[in-house]
Amino acid sequence: MDSLILANIRQRPTRTLVSVIGVALGVVLILINTGLVRGMLNDRMKREKGVGGEIRFLRPGSGVLTTSSLPLDIRYADRLRQIEGVKSVSPVGAYIQGGGAGIGIEAVEGIEFESYAAMSGLKIIEGRLFQNDNEVIVDDFKAAKSKAKIGNEIDVFGKKLKVVGIYSPPSGSRIKMSLTAMQNYLASANKCTLMMVKCVDPEKQEEVQRRINAELPGNTVQLIRDLPSFERAIPGLNGFIRTILVLSTIVSSLVILLAMYTTITERTREIGILKSLGASKRFIITVIEKEAITISLIGVTVGLIAALMIGWVIGATTTLQVEFQFSWIAIAALIGLAAGIGGAFYPAVRAANQDAVKALSYE
Amino acid sequence: MPILQTDNLVMTYRVGKVDVHALRGVNLGVEKGEFVSIMGHSGSGKSTLLHILGGLLKPTSGKVIVDGEDLAAVGDAQRTDIRRRKIGFVFQRFNLFPTLTAEGNLKLAEHIHGNSGNGNAELRREVLRLLKLENKMQHKPLELSGGEQQRVALARAVINRPAIILADEPTGNLDSENSEIVLQMLVQLNRDIGQTIVMITHNPEAAEIASRKILMRDGQIVSH
Numbered sequence: 001m002d003s004l005i006l007a008n009i010r011q012r013p014t015r016t017l018v019s020v021i022g023v024a025l026g027v028v029l030i031l032i033n034t035g036l037v038r039g040m041l042n043d044r045m046k047r048e049k050g051v052g053g054e055i056r057f058l059r060p061g062s063g064v065l066t067t068s069s070l071p072l073d074i075r076y077a078d079r080l081r082q083i084e085g086v087k088s089v090s091p092v093g094a095y096i097q098g099g100g101a102g103i104g105i106e107a108v109e110g111i112e113f114e115s116y117a118a119m120s121g122l123k124i125i126e127g128r129l130f131q132n133d134n135e136v137i138v139d140d141f142k143a144a145k146s147k148a149k150i151g152n153e154i155d156v157f158g159k160k161l162k163v164v165g166i167y168s169p170p171s172g173s174r175i176k177m178s179l180t181a182m183q184n185y186l187a188s189a190n191k192c193t194l195m196m197v198k199c200v201d202p203e204k205q206e207e208v209q210r211r212i213n214a215e216l217p218g219n220t221v222q223l224i225r226d227l228p229s230f231e232r233a234i235p236g237l238n239g240f241i242r243t244i245l246v247l248s249t250i251v252s253s254l255v256i257l258l259a260m261y262t263t264i265t266e267r268t269r270e271i272g273i274l275k276s277l278g279a280s281k282r283f284i285i286t287v288i289e290k291e292a293i294t295i296s297l298i299g300v301t302v303g304l305i306a307a308l309m310i311g312w313v314i315g316a317t318t319t320l321q322v323e324f325q326f327s328w329i330a331i332a333a334l335i336g337l338a339a340g341i342g343g344a345f346y347p348a349v350r351a352a353n354q355d356a357v358k359a360l361s362y363e
Numbered sequence: 364m365p366i367l368q369t370d371n372l373v374m375t376y377r378v379g380k381v382d383v384h385a386l387r388g389v390n391l392g393v394e395k396g397e398f399v400s401i402m403g404h405s406g407s408g409k410s411t412l413l414h415i416l417g418g419l420l421k422p423t424s425g426k427v428i429v430d431g432e433d434l435a436a437v438g439d440a441q442r443t444d445i446r447r448r449k450i451g452f453v454f455q456r457f458n459l460f461p462t463l464t465a466e467g468n469l470k471l472a473e474h475i476h477g478n479s480g481n482g483n484a485e486l487r488r489e490v491l492r493l494l495k496l497e498n499k500m501q502h503k504p505l506e507l508s509g510g511e512q513q514r515v516a517l518a519r520a521v522i523n524r525p526a527i528i529l530a531d532e533p534t535g536n537l538d539s540e541n542s543e544i545v546l547q548m549l550v551q552l553n554r555d556i557g558q559t560i561v562m563i564t565h566n567p568e569a570a571e572i573a574s575r576k577i578l579m580r581d582g583q584i585v586s587h
Contacts, residue, residue, distance in 0.1 A: 010462075279447070280443050
């Protein structure tokens with residue numbers, strides 16, 4: 001039986017190739033999407049924690065990854081500085097825009113350079129600091145991976161802003177401008193998105209958090225170390241991933257179904273021969289399902305290799321990070337196999353139920 | 364007791380609103396080791412009879428006893444099982460798997476029958492020797508002549524030692540030289556290993572090689 005399956009796979013190379021691509025596409029879709037989301041958000045979280053403060057103070061419902069407005073009054077900074085245990089406060093504006101090359105999202109931060117640099121240790125390593133509303137600075141990673149070099153222009157707020165400096169180490173977003181410039185662009189004078197708070201004694205950050213909550217109730221006071229995991233960072237993310245899974249399964253299943261259905265029609269006479277030899281329905285279904293499983297296994301392997309290569313290319317040519325996780329690789333492989341088994345089932349049952357005499361006389 | 368026996372076999376097809384009476388009470392008995400040919404014009408019912416004898420069709424009424432089991436009294440799955448164990452088919456168009464070698468075709472038949480080991484290696488050697496196929500086993504059907512393909516089909520039919528071989532116009536696609544070779548091999552299989560054979564044919568010369576000739580007309584046996 002195995003030789004029949006392998007012979008059929010070899011005999012119809014175009015059908016096999018299309019089916020393999022169909023399954024591989026589903027696997028790539030799952031791995032790149034989940035890898036990209038995970039990589040981007042984990043990278044963002046890592047840099048967020050690298051700002052140096054222990055506490056984030058913001059309005060309820062807002063956040064760096066979910067807000068492109070400045071809802072927080074800048075005067076909160078003075079009130080926060082007066083709370084016992086607070087060493088320094090740095091207001092930050094956040095703006096989210098589409099990522100470079102049309103992939104993903106990109107955050108831009110408006111900062112008060114002195115307070116932010118004091119908290120994070122950020123330094124200009126090349127060029128100079130922004131001096132007007134049309135100037136930005138970028139981190140060394142973005143400068144190395146993109147066209148954002150000193151003197152070049154990049155799109156922010158739909159305008160061309162000039163890169164005048166490169167900073168290090170990366171912290172927060174990769175593009176920064178003055179908070180005043182951002183307020184001007186967003187018509188939000190004296191506003192920001194959040195305040196980064198550094199404690200006198202980082203060990204006592206929970207005490208400081210309690211005091212801030214007591215002094216300024218009705219706001220969100222987050223410890224940086226408790227920032228949500230990537231699945232919870234963006235509302236609806238799990239729904240998005242589930243949609244990708246369902247779509248991948250449907251795409252792969254349909255490709256296998258169509259390919260196997262066509263093959264079964266072509267092989268009607270061979271089904272008749274199997275029946276004349278005494279092959280049971282179960283035997284015929286098994287032959288077709290084994291063929292689909294073999295094709296799916298090849299598709300899963302090709303998909304895994306393609307996803308790894310695409311992830312590497314994205315990492316090497318853009319500022320985006322793709323993080324593959326074993327559990328998602330296993331899920332993608334299982335979905336690829338399940339799509340093959342499910343997609344081939346109807347054609348297999350149809351073949352098994354064919355009338356033997358009609359099948360034998362099929363031209 | 365005959366190895367194959369039919370009792371008042373009736374087959375009626377419904378074509379649109381018309382009943383077509385393909386078999387009208389066929390009574391046939393074939394003894395073990397017999398070689399029987401069935402002749403008749405197109406539409407005489409001989410192909411329908413062969414398909415029913417092989418369990419590919421279920422008759423409208425009547426009995427079909429193959430080696431003690433009634434094909435007409437069981438469901439599709441059991442008919443398939445009886446066919447697997449007791450029937451070997453040879454078709455006019457050879458019906459080999461084009462993607463498999465001659466050996467692959469034989470092994471597939473053995474696998475379906477349940478003989479996936481080498482338990483019947485001696486029988487296989489004997490069959491291949493009888494059919495002069497020892498050197499053709501690694502060839503695919505398209506690399507073989509029509510006569511050679513039909514010999515492979517014969518080997519496939521006989522490899523599991525079925526109770527009966529049902530041959531449906533086995534020389535219909537062959538030239539006279541290859542027809543003669545295939546017919547002689549049927550005779551040889553019948554004579555040397557005692558294989559029971561029922562063959563339907565249009566060709567009177569082909570029918571002559573059988574030990575018994577049956578003539579069918581209008582769904583009935585008219586002479587034995």
